[in-house]
Amino acid sequence: MPAGYIKRILGASVYNxxxxxxVHELTFLSAALKNHILVKREDLQPVFSFKLRGAYxxxxxxxxxxxxxxxxxxxxxxxxxxxxxxxxKLGISATIIMPVTTPAIKVRAVSEIGGEYVSIxxxxxxxxxxxxxxxxxxxxxxxxxxxxxxDPDVIAGQGTIGMEILRQVSGPLDAVFVPVGGGxxxxxxxxxxxxxxxxxxxxxxxxxxxxxxxxxxxxGRRVKLKHTGIFADGVAVSQIGKEPFRIAQQCVDEVVTxxxxxxxxxxxxxxxxxxxxxxxxxxxxxxxxxxxAKQHNLKKTTLLAVQSGANVNFDxxxxxxxxxxxxxxxxxxxxxxxxETPGSLVKLCETFSGHNISEFNYRYADKGNANVFVGVxxxxxxxxxxxxxRKLKNCGFSTVDLTDNALAKLHVCHMIGGHAGLLNxxxxxxxxxxxxxxxxxxxxTVLRGRWNISLFHYRRHGGSYANVFIGLQKIPGTRHSMNExxxxxxxxxVCETNNPAYKVFLQ
Numbered sequence: 159m160p161a162g163y164i165k166r167i168l169g170a171s172v173y174n175x176x177x178x179x180x181v182h183e184l185t186f187l188s189a190a191l192k193n194h195i196l197v198k199r200e201d202l203q204p205v206f207s208f209k210l211r212g213a214y215x216x217x218x219x220x221x222x223x224x225x226x227x228x229x230x231x232x233x234x235x236x237x238x239x240x241x242x243x244x245x246x247k248l249g250i251s252a253t254i255i256m257p258v259t260t261p262a263i264k265v266r267a268v269s270e271i272g273g274e275y276v277s278i279x280x281x282x283x284x285x286x287x288x289x290x291x292x293x294x295x296x297x298x299x300x301x302x303x304x305x306x307x308x309d310p311d312v313i314a315g316q317g318t319i320g321m322e323i324l325r326q327v328s329g330p331l332d333a334v335f336v337p338v339g340g341g342x343x344x345x346x347x348x349x350x351x352x353x354x355x356x357x358x359x360x361x362x363x364x365x366x367x368x369x370x371x372x373x374x375x376x377x378g379r380r381v382k383l384k385h386t387g388i389f390a391d392g393v394a395v396s397q398i399g400k401e402p403f404r405i406a407q408q409c410v411d412e413v414v415t416x417x418x419x420x421x422x423x424x425x426x427x428x429x430x431x432x433x434x435x436x437x438x439x440x441x442x443x444x445x446x447x448x449x450x451a452k453q454h455n456l457k458k459t460t461l462l463a464v465q466s467g468a469n470v471n472f473d474x475x476x477x478x479x480x481x482x483x484x485x486x487x488x489x490x491x492x493x494x495x496x497x498e499t500p501g502s503l504v505k506l507c508e509t510f511s512g513h514n515i516s517e518f519n520y521r522y523a524d525k526g527n528a529n530v531f532v533g534v535x536x537x538x539x540x541x542x543x544x545x546x547x548r549k550l551k552n553c554g555f556s557t558v559d560l561t562d563n564a565l566a567k568l569h570v571c572h573m574i575g576g577h578a579g580l581l582n583x584x585x586x587x588x589x590x591x592x593x594x595x596x597x598x599x600x601x602x603t604v605l606r607g608r609w610n611i612s613l614f615h616y617r618r619h620g621g622s623y624a625n626v627f628i629g630l631q632k633i634p635g636t637r638h639s640m641n642e643x644x645x646x647x648x649x650x651x652v653c654e655t656n657n658p659a660y661k662v663f664l665q
């Protein structure tokens with residue numbers, strides 16, 4: 159047991175810049191999981207991340223001579239902001255190397271926080287590239303390298319979070335879930351908690367495409383991953399730190415991994431309960447908590463996750479909002495084959511009765527069968543999805559489950575369509591539908607016997623109204639005019655038949 163860290167943590171210099179962040183209960187998620195769920199709100203730090211604790215503690219311990227020469231750091235963003243703040247507070251010049259893939263919000267924040275004391279160099283696609291360059295620079299100019307995780311002073315600074323958790327949670331506490339990148343955060347928290355409260359489990363959570371600690375613990379040695387994902391950029395590290403690994407071997411009980419979709423679902427959980435928006439790495443621990451609670455069928459336990467940061471690019475929110483339902487296991491993505499005959503789409507919508515349709519993509523291809531890409535809300539998760547698949551089979555629809563298909567989720571869902579050479583006199587309309595259950599079935603029913611649907615594109619985006627793109631062909635022999643139909647339908651619309659985008663890609 160690394161008992162020496164207790165003295166380091168108790169004497170850490172962090173509160174000149176850091177605040178003691180609160181522990182909040184997630185009321186909605188606690189009810190859903192039937193456990194007492196808590197979060198340690200490190201996203202409420204002045205730089206919106208825990209990283210300033212370790213960075214400041216390290217720089218506060220640098221000798222006056224070394225301070226004059228300045229410091230060098232490498233970071234994907236949050237550590238850089240901590241170093242920048244420490245540099246401005248302590249009057250130390252800092253050169254910070256950041257990957258070129260670092261979110262712009264973090265680069266800008268580092269520059270603003272550090273002001274005249276900080277210079278930024280963008281180098282490499284990943285943290286490891288930046289780290290090598292930073293170490294080379296530090297060696298060549300005899301500057302102090304402020305490591306983001308593999309340093310005793312940095313680890314001690316992060317360990318103050320463990321000290322605060324034990325002080326703030328007065329009742330029972332069964333497990334603490336900590337996000338893992340290079341391991342400095344979990345090393346500090348685990349060292350403190352396991353020394354004072356060894357019965358509390360400390361569980362690391364890694365992104366499944368950057369699980370360097372999990373592999374290292376399984377093999378009993380540090381392993382360098384060939385590739386790491388960058389969705390959770392704050393934990394995209396290919397090798398666990400040497401000192402964090404030594405501590406983890408003694409103090410970490412278990413490591414679980416979470417997918418990008420599961421991280422997105424955890425971001426949504428945090429927003430629902432706290433109205434805060436976590437970055438992917440910031441919600442990672444909660445994603446792991448949910449996975450662990452489900453795997454072990456936990457009930458009436460007290461579980462705490464460290465919400466480690468909130469530095470998320472605004473552009474990334476679109477992806478998060480698209481994927482959270484899949485990570486929550488409440489959306490099924492299906493490819494359904496139906497006969498290309500009038501009324502088939504209505505019958506398909508009737509089969510989905512009781513389920514909210516989140517996506518519906520179809521394009522006429524031939525006279526035989528049609529393939530429809532459908533997203534369906536399944537409130538009961540995997541069980542409801544199985545029941546729905548059985549219902550579709552019993553109704554005669556051949557179905558392929560694409561819910562866990564990465565290609566379908568990332569690309570194919572956006573590529574449904576193309577030219578339909580056998581169509582004549584196709585009319586294109588863009589409608590604005592009210593966003594409510596059963597609306598697609600109502601629309602299909604009004605159409606029945608009047609018009610063939612040759613194209614249909616709909617995706618729910620969480621607003622009050624949805625934009626729906628539809629191609630229509632008049633059924634020969636019918637006397638209904640398009641104007642009569644549009645008037646009866648009663649929804650706002652725009653005719654897009656002459657739109658150049660339609661003519662180039664879909665006509």
